[in-house]
Amino acid sequence: MSESDTHHGDHGHGHIKLVYQPALPIPNGKTCLWLFLSTEIMFFAGLIGTYIVLRFGAPSGTWPLPHDVHLSEPIGAFNTFVLICSSVTIVLALEMAKANRTGAAKGLLFLTFILGGVFLSVKAYEYNAKFAHGIYPSMPHSLIYDKADIHYVAAVRQRLATLISDLDKDRADYETMPGERDQLSAERTDTETRQKDLRAERSKADAGRRKEIDGDLETNEKSLQRISRRLAEIETRLPVLKASEQERNTRLAICKDLQRYVVQAAEINAATDSDRADREAAMELLADLIYPIGGMRPLAYLDDYASKLRVRRGDLAGSVDSAANDELAKAALTDQVDRIDGWLRLVPGVSLTSAPASEKPLVKLEQGLNEEYHWLRLPIRIPSGNMWASTYFLLTGFHAIHVVVGLILFIVALPRNLDSSQAYFLENSGLYWHFVDLVWIFLFPLLYLF
Amino acid sequence: MAEHQSSQHLGHGGSDSAHGHAGHGGLAKYGIVFGCLCLLTGASFFTYSELWPFKSTPAVGWAFMMAVSCTKAMLVICFFMHLLWEANWKYVLTIPASVMSIFLCLALVGDIGMRTRYYAEERWLHSSEPRRREPGHHGANHPQEPEHAKDRSGQSK
Numbered sequence: 001m002s003e004s005d006t007h008h009g010d011h012g013h014g015h016i017k018l019v020y021q022p023a024l025p026i027p028n029g030k031t032c033l034w035l036f037l038s039t040e041i042m043f044f045a046g047l048i049g050t051y052i053v054l055r056f057g058a059p060s061g062t063w064p065l066p067h068d069v070h071l072s073e074p075i076g077a078f079n080t081f082v083l084i085c086s087s088v089t090i091v092l093a094l095e096m097a098k099a100n101r102t103g104a105a106k107g108l109l110f111l112t113f114i115l116g117g118v119f120l121s122v123k124a125y126e127y128n129a130k131f132a133h134g135i136y137p138s139m140p141h142s143l144i145y146d147k148a149d150i151h152y153v154a155a156v157r158q159r160l161a162t163l164i165s166d167l168d169k170d171r172a173d174y175e176t177m178p179g180e181r182d183q184l185s186a187e188r189t190d191t192e193t194r195q196k197d198l199r200a201e202r203s204k205a206d207a208g209r210r211k212e213i214d215g216d217l218e219t220n221e222k223s224l225q226r227i228s229r230r231l232a233e234i235e236t237r238l239p240v241l242k243a244s245e246q247e248r249n250t251r252l253a254i255c256k257d258l259q260r261y262v263v264q265a266a267e268i269n270a271a272t273d274s275d276r277a278d279r280e281a282a283m284e285l286l287a288d289l290i291y292p293i294g295g296m297r298p299l300a301y302l303d304d305y306a307s308k309l310r311v312r313r314g315d316l317a318g319s320v321d322s323a324a325n326d327e328l329a330k331a332a333l334t335d336q337v338d339r340i341d342g343w344l345r346l347v348p349g350v351s352l353t354s355a356p357a358s359e360k361p362l363v364k365l366e367q368g369l370n371e372e373y374h375w376l377r378l379p380i381r382i383p384s385g386n387m388w389a390s391t392y393f394l395l396t397g398f399h400a401i402h403v404v405v406g407l408i409l410f411i412v413a414l415p416r417n418l419d420s421s422q423a424y425f426l427e428n429s430g431l432y433w434h435f436v437d438l439v440w441i442f443l444f445p446l447l448y449l450f
Numbered sequence: 451m452a453e454h455q456s457s458q459h460l461g462h463g464g465s466d467s468a469h470g471h472a473g474h475g476g477l478a479k480y481g482i483v484f485g486c487l488c489l490l491t492g493a494s495f496f497t498y499s500e501l502w503p504f505k506s507t508p509a510v511g512w513a514f515m516m517a518v519s520c521t522k523a524m525l526v527i528c529f530f531m532h533l534l535w536e537a538n539w540k541y542v543l544t545i546p547a548s549v550m551s552i553f554l555c556l557a558l559v560g561d562i563g564m565r566t567r568y569y570a571e572e573r574w575l576h577s578s579e580p581r582r583r584e585p586g587h588h589g590a591n592h593p594q595e596p597e598h599a600k601d602r603s604g605q606s607k
Contacts (some may be wrong), residue, residue: 024539037546045551050558057563062578077495084487088480091530095477146578383578434530441522445494445515 037435044439045399051391051446062383068293069388070129076448079122080440087437090430091404095281097423105418105426112433113410116403121245123400127393133370134377135385137393141378144385148280148287153266155379157285160259163376167252174241174248181234188227254373261342262286268339287381289347292368306344313340323345395443402436409433483529487522494518 024031053065066073093108130136134143145152195217202213241248269282285305316337323329370378382388409429416422496502497511504510528534535545569577 024542025537026539038543038544041544041547042551042554046554049551049555050562052556053563057559057565059566059577064565073495073498077491080491084484084491087526087530088484089486092477095480147576163599201487239540248539370582385578387578434526437530438523438526441526442519444491449494449498449515450512 026426029424030431031429033431037431040435042444044050044398047395048439048442051395054387054391055446055450058384058387064293064382064385064388068382069135069385069392070133071126071448072447075122075126076444079119082115082122083138083437083440084117086112086119087434089115090426090433093418094423094426094430097418097426098420100419102418106414109410109414109418109426113407113414116407116410116433120400120403120407121391123396123403132374134380135382135389137389138386142386142389144382144389145208145379146381146383146386148283148381150270150283152379152381153263153270153286156290157259157263157267159376159378160255160263164252164255164259167255169249170241170244170248171252173237174245177234177238177241181231181238184227184231184234188224188231191220191224191227195224197366210408251373251375255376257342257346258369259348261339262289265339265343284381285329288368290369291371291380291382292379293382302347306347309340313337313344316340392447395447399436399439399443402439406433406436479529483525486525490518490522490525 026034089108089112093105093112096102096105096108131141134141136142136144143156151175198213198217198220202210202217205213263286266282266286270279272381273279285302316333320330320333322339323333370376370380409432413422413425413429416425418426494515497504497515502511509572527544533540566577
């Protein structure tokens with residue numbers, strides 16, 4: 001406090017001149033911004049620190065690699081470059097404003113704004129890629145399961161069952177709708193005739209009867225409306241169902257095949273194998289077929305698995321022949337043989353040489369089922385995937401919000417005459433923007449390269 | 451780093467606002483800093499390429515990338531945010547905040563970073579990765595398992 005300030009109480013006349021001495025040798029706005037930035041340092045350090053601690057605290061190999069979650073390093077590097085460029089343009093804009101070169105300052109500020117927009121667009125594109133693969137921060141949108149356990153297999157079966165029932169319903173609709181349409185049309189003609197008759201009768205009837213007829217007319221009118229609505233619904237739906245008929249049948253066949261030969265096989269193995277490792281392997285195999293995790297593609301073991309199955313099939317086929325008298329045992333053995341045949345047809349292993357050339361494998365080993373058939377959206381197994389998604393979306397989301405705020409500051413500054421009198425605004429928003437850049441400097445290697 | 455050079459600039463404090471000082475900045479200086487930033491980004495990207503020699507020990511790559519990030523951060527703070535030319539007040543605002551944030555992260559290590567050390571048997575059942583199985587438990591008759599487990603535990607990137 002200044003000398004005069006302490007004397008203020010003694011005099012109290014209000015004519016003492018107060019001398020303001022700034023605590024820091026910088027403008028108040030800049031002081032406030034730096035105070036804000038120092039809280040922001042702690043805020044983001046907390047978030048980034050939590051990510052680091054979670055990531056390195058995860059048991060070895062359970063944190064998703066960038067490719068497991070569809071992160072592309074070049075895209076991240078591009079965004080880093082964009083932000084660095086924007087930092088340069090904003091600092092140059094400030095220099096231009098200080099030198100009273102308003103046109104250049106405005107141009108550079110606009111360029112910064114555009115670069116910020118590019119950054120956000122790339123971010124939006126990346127978010128979209130995550131969402132398309134079912135990577136969301138939380139259920140029910142998220143398809144991520146941490147572990148290929150019995151809950152995971154159950155979720156896969158549930159999803160397939162839902163798909164099958166939806167497709168079945170569409171197919172049933174497609175089959176019944178033409179008949180329903182004819183029936184409704186006849187019903188409509190009948191009702192319309194009845195309405196006409198009732199109106200004719202009404203004109204001759206007495207007051208009591210007229211009231212009765214009015215009630216009937218109203219009821220008929222309502223059912224006519226109902227019929228028209230349903231007919232319109234059928235008219236719009238039927239062409240769609242017709243157009244998608246082939247696709248629907250293909251999908252239905254794929255879903256049923258998967259349900260019987262892949263999911264049920266995993267369930268049977270998980271339930272009946274005597275060895276715990278075998279039980280877990282069956283479920284992990286299912287997860288690998290749906291969503292292979294980079295760097296651990298099970299190509300080699302799939303080949304072994306297929307050849308094992310072929311041996312087993314040979315044994316079973318022999319047993320079927322020898323069990324000719326026991327019908328029940330024979331049926332059970334035949335079912336097992338059929339399941340193995342189905343599996344080998346769908347997943348013939350890596351070296352397709354042993355599979356009949358005429359049969360096209362359903363499962364492309366390199367990509368996984370979800371990538372091959374986008375509409376499936378089966379649950380996926382990514383170890384620590386949910387934790388990863390939570391931290392990723394939180395970190396990048398908060399950063400993106402800061403970018404948006406920066407862009408708003410630029411929009412506020414753009415219409416102004418950016419000469420040296422406005423330099424303080426550019427300086428403060430520039431400081432903020434550099435901080436946004438700083439955060440990304442740490443986020444990029446942590447999220448994309450670690 | 452800023453600390454070494456700032457002693458020469460202490461005189462810019464006082465009533466004279468530091469940003470009024472016309473000597474700093476300049477297109478050439480910003481251009482050099484920009485070039486350094488791009489180079490450093492390339493350097494951290496390089497650890498991900500095939501040419502990086504420390505593939506077997508990922509910790510080296512991580513430490514390198516963090517060092518690169520800190521260098522980039524210092525460049526941005528010193529030159530773009532002009533802290534190199536500011537008066538001593540910069541330490542009041544930046545050092546306590548940085549120390550606080552480091553403490554904040556260290557405080558998490560015990561509970562979060564080392565969380566799996568005290569997992570109960572039941573907790574492992576629901577953890578991301580199946581508990582590491584004893585060698586020999588999955589023998590040669592289960593070809594799918596060993597491959598898988600080896601890949602996961604031995605992975606680096």
